[in-house]
Amino acid sequence: MAASSEYTAPVADYAFLTGEAFGLDIVSRATGGELTAADAAEIIAGAGEFASSVLAPLLRVGDEEGARLEDGQVRLPAGYAEAYRAFAEAGWITAEAPVSAGGDGLPGAIRAGLGEIWNGSNAAFALCWLLTAGQIHALDAVASDDLRETYLTRLVSGEWTGTMNLTEPDAGTDLGAIRTVATPREDGTWGLRGQKIFITWGDHDVADNIVHLVLARTPDAPEGAKGLSLFVVPKFLVGADGTIGDRNGVETVAIEHKLGIHASPTCVLSFEDATGYLVGELHGGLAGMFVMMNSARSGMGFQATGIAERAYQQAVAYTGQRLQGRVMDRPAGTPIAEHPDVRRLLQSMATRIFAMRAVGVYAADLFDRSETAGAGGLAELFVPILKAWATEEAQLITSDAIQVHGGMGFIEETGIAQHYRDIRITTIYEGTTAIQANDLIGRKVLRNEGATVEELLTQITATVDELRAVGEPVATRTADRLERAVAAARQATASLLSFGASRDAYAVGVPYLLLLGTLAGGWMHGLAVLAVSRGAEAGDRLSSADFYGAHHLVRVHALAETVAAGEIA
Numbered sequence: 305m306a307a308s309s310e311y312t313a314p315v316a317d318y319a320f321l322t323g324e325a326f327g328l329d330i331v332s333r334a335t336g337g338e339l340t341a342a343d344a345a346e347i348i349a350g351a352g353e354f355a356s357s358v359l360a361p362l363l364r365v366g367d368e369e370g371a372r373l374e375d376g377q378v379r380l381p382a383g384y385a386e387a388y389r390a391f392a393e394a395g396w397i398t399a400e401a402p403v404s405a406g407g408d409g410l411p412g413a414i415r416a417g418l419g420e421i422w423n424g425s426n427a428a429f430a431l432c433w434l435l436t437a438g439q440i441h442a443l444d445a446v447a448s449d450d451l452r453e454t455y456l457t458r459l460v461s462g463e464w465t466g467t468m469n470l471t472e473p474d475a476g477t478d479l480g481a482i483r484t485v486a487t488p489r490e491d492g493t494w495g496l497r498g499q500k501i502f503i504t505w506g507d508h509d510v511a512d513n514i515v516h517l518v519l520a521r522t523p524d525a526p527e528g529a530k531g532l533s534l535f536v537v538p539k540f541l542v543g544a545d546g547t548i549g550d551r552n553g554v555e556t557v558a559i560e561h562k563l564g565i566h567a568s569p570t571c572v573l574s575f576e577d578a579t580g581y582l583v584g585e586l587h588g589g590l591a592g593m594f595v596m597m598n599s600a601r602s603g604m605g606f607q608a609t610g611i612a613e614r615a616y617q618q619a620v621a622y623t624g625q626r627l628q629g630r631v632m633d634r635p636a637g638t639p640i641a642e643h644p645d646v647r648r649l650l651q652s653m654a655t656r657i658f659a660m661r662a663v664g665v666y667a668a669d670l671f672d673r674s675e676t677a678g679a680g681g682l683a684e685l686f687v688p689i690l691k692a693w694a695t696e697e698a699q700l701i702t703s704d705a706i707q708v709h710g711g712m713g714f715i716e717e718t719g720i721a722q723h724y725r726d727i728r729i730t731t732i733y734e735g736t737t738a739i740q741a742n743d744l745i746g747r748k749v750l751r752n753e754g755a756t757v758e759e760l761l762t763q764i765t766a767t768v769d770e771l772r773a774v775g776e777p778v779a780t781r782t783a784d785r786l787e788r789a790v791a792a793a794r795q796a797t798a799s800l801l802s803f804g805a806s807r808d809a810y811a812v813g814v815p816y817l818l819l820l821g822t823l824a825g826g827w828m829h830g831l832a833v834l835a836v837s838r839g840a841e842a843g844d845r846l847s848s849a850d851f852y853g854a855h856h857l858v859r860v861h862a863l864a865e866t867v868a869a870g871e872i873a
Contacts, residue, residue: 308618308719311360311425313352317658318417319345321665324840325831330665334411334672347399347410348417354394355425358387363426366567367722371508373559378507378569387429388510392462396422400437401460405444405452412668419603420661423610427726428567430607432465432505438599439466439517446534446584446592454542455515465511468596469500469518469537469573477739479519479590480528486520486535486580494582496520496537496575499557502733506571507539507556513548514539516573517596518580519589526587534589535580553578564725598687600734602667605690608698608730609660615705615723616653622718623650623708640708648855649704655852656701658832659825660694666828681756685748686824688740692814693821695730696737702727741813744820750805754797757820761790761797764827771830774837778846782830785853789823792864799868808870819863826857 322331323341331344362383369381391397400415401407410418422430436459443456458464475481484498496518500506507514516537525531541549553576560570584592623641631638640646667690670683702724706713713720731737749757764786771783796819803809829849836842 308621309361309364310617310621311356311614312617313348313355313421313424314613314661315345315349315352317661318348318413318665320832320835320840321662322413322417324835324838325662325828326666326669327831327835327838330413330669331411334413334669339411339414344411344414344417347414348421351396351418351421354391354396355421358390359422359425359429362387362429362567363722364719366426366428367564367726368566370566371559371569373507373556376556377509378556378559378571379509380569381567384429384567385510388432388462391433392511397433397436397462398460401440402444405440405456406460407440412670412672413665416606416661416664416668419606420610420613420664423607424614425610426567427607427611428565430610431565431568432508432510434600434603434607435468435505436462436466438468438596438603439515441599442517442534442592442596443536443583445595446588447536448583451536451581451583454546455536455538458513458546459515463511464513464515465505465508466515466517467503467506468593468600469503469506469516470593471502472499473501477736479532482519482521482532484518484520484575486522486533486582488522494520494522494535494580495577496535496553496580497577498575500573500575502560503571503573504733505569506573507559508569512540513542516554517583517593518575519593520580522586529590531587532589533586534583534592536583537575537578537580541579563728564722565729597734601687601691601740602664604730604734605660605664605667605694608694608727609657609664611723611727611730612653612657612660612698612701615702615720615727616650616657618718618720618723619653619705619708620650622712622720628710646708649708651848651851652855653701653704655829655848656697656825656856658848659828659852659856660697662828662832663690663821663824664694666824681752682759685744685756685760688735688744688748689817689821689824691734692731692737692740692817693824695727696818697821698727698730699724737814737817741817742810744817745800745809745813746805749797749800749816750809754801757793757797760820760824761793764790764823764830767827767830767834770834774834776833776837776846778850779833779837782826782833782849782853785857786823786826786830789826789857789860792861793819793823796864796867799864799870803870811871812867812869815863815866819860819867822856822863823860826852826860829853 322344329341332340399408403409486494518535555574557572626640631642667686670679674680674683768783771779829852832845
C-alpha cells in the first residue's frame with residue numbers, strides 16, 4: 305500500500321470551537337466584531353485548500369529526499385521553493401503577523417487553526433513558517449526602528465525567513481554556557497564568532513535571505529545568562545536601500561541526518577566575524593529571545609495536533625478499507641475499523657486530538673484576552689502545558705496509528721511511520737517535557753502558591769455545575785468524572801505545594817503537567833457537551849466526551865497519586 309498524500313483540514317471542528325464551544329463567538333470578541341467565527345471558518349477553509357493542494361503532496365518526497373548540503377549551500381527537495389513562494393505570495397505569513405509589525409493581526413483562535421493545518425499537511429515545511437513567525441514577534445517587541453524597517457518588514461512579507469540561534473556544542477538547556485562572542489566595531493555593528501548547532505531552517509534555497517537571531521556574549525559581559533545579548537545576523541548583508549549584497553560570514557558547516565522531519569534542514573552554523581546588529585538592550589538578550597521561544601513553544605502544540613491529525617486520518621482511511629477475517633457480529637466484508645479494539649484505538653486518537661485542538665484554541669484566545677480581561681496568568685500557565693502535554697499525547701497517537709495498520713504500519717511504503725518519526729522531536733526541541741514541567745512548577749505554581757491553578761480548577765467546577773443542570777446522561781457522567789478529577793488535581797497541587805522548591809516537587813513535575821493537560825482536555829469535552837445542550841450539532845461529540853472521560857480523564861487519579869509520592873529514593 306503506497307503512502308497517501310491526502311489531507312483534509314478539520315474545518316468543522318474549528319467552526320465549532322470558534323463559534324459554539326465556549327458559549328460565544330470568540331473571534332468576534334477578540335477582534336471587537338471586525339471578524340466573526342464565520343470569517344474564521346472561511347479563512348481556515350482557504351488554508352485547508354492551500355495545504356491539501358500545495359503542501360501535503362510534498363510531504364513524502366520531503367521525507368525520502370530530505371535537505372542536502374551542496375558546496376556550502378543547502379538545497380531542498382523539488383517543489384519546496386515553489387511552495388514557499390506560493391505560501392508567501394498568498395499572504396499567509398502577513399496574515400498572522402501582528403498589526404504592530406505590519407501584518408493583518410489575525411486573532412489567536414484562527415492562528416491556532418492555521419498552525420495545525422500547516423503542520424498537518426507538511427510539518428517540515430511548517431517549521432520555516434513557525435520560526436519566521438516567532439522572530440517577527442521578537443523583533444516587533446524589542447527591535448529598533450532601523451532593524452524593523454530593514455528586516456522586520458521583509459519577514460512579514462515573506463520575502464525573507466527567520467531562525468533562532470541558541471544551542472552550541474556545550475550549551476544546550478544551559479544558555480548561560482553560551483560562548484559565541486560578539487565584538488563591537490567602530491561603525492556600530494558587531495562581529496560574531498562561534499558555532500551554533502541544531503539550527504532549524506538555518507540554510508535553504510527557498511527565500512532570498514535568512515535572518516538569524518543569535519544569542520551571543522560580548523567582551524567583559526557578566527557570566528551566565530545575564531551576560532547574553534541578542535543580534536540580527538543576516539545570511540547576506542543588506543544595503544542602506546534594502547538591496548541584498550555580499551555573503552555574510554555565516555557558513556553552513558553541516559546538516560544533521562535526523563530520525564524525522566527530513567525536509568527541515570537542521571544546520572551547524574559557523575560565525576566567522578559575521579556582521580551583526582544589536583537587538584534591544586545590551587545584556588538583555590534573553591528578554592527578546594524568550595518572546596520567540598514562547599511563540600515557538602505554543603507552536604509546538606499546534607504541530608503536535610497537526611501531525612497527530614494527519615496520522616489519524618491515514619489510520620481511518622486504512623482501517624476503513626482493510627478486510628481481514630470476520631468482524632464478530634458484523635456482516636462479511638466489514639473492514640477492520642469495526643473490530644472492537646481497532647475502534648477503541650480510533651476513538652482514543654480522535655478524542656485526544658479534539659482535546660488538544662480545543663486546548664490550543666483556548667490558550668490562544670487567552671493570550672488575546674490577556675491584557676483586557678486579566679487572563680495573562682492563565683495564558684502563561686498553558687504555554688508549558690500545551691507544548692509538553694500535546695506533544696506527549698501526539699507520540700502516543702502516532703504510535704496507535706501504526707498499530708492499527710498491523711504489520712503494514714512497520715513498512716515505510718505505507719507512510720504512517722513518517723508521522724511517528726516526525727513527531728518524536730517535539731517533546732525535545734523548544735525545551736524538553738521536563739523543562740516545560742520545571743517552568744510550570746517553578747514559575748507558574750510555586751511562585752504564587754497555586755493561585756493560577758486554582759483559578760483554572762474553579763472555572764472547571766463551574767462547568768461541572770452547568771453540566772449537572774443539563775440532566776442528560778452523558779452530561780451527568782461527564783460532570784461526575786470532571787468533579788472527581790478536579791478533586792484529584794487539588795490534592796496533587798496541595799502535595800506539590802507541600803514539597804516547596806525541592807527535589808520532590810521537580811521529580812514529579814512531568815506527571816503534574818500531564819495531569820493538568822489531561823484534565824484540561826476533559827474540560828474541553830465537557831464544554832462541547834454543554835454546546836450540544838445549547839443546540840450545537842451533536843455529531844459524535846457526546847460519545848467522544850463519554851469516551852475521553854472513561855478512557856483518558858481517569859488517568860488524572862493515577863497521576864495525582866504519583867505526584868503525592870514525590871521523589872522515591
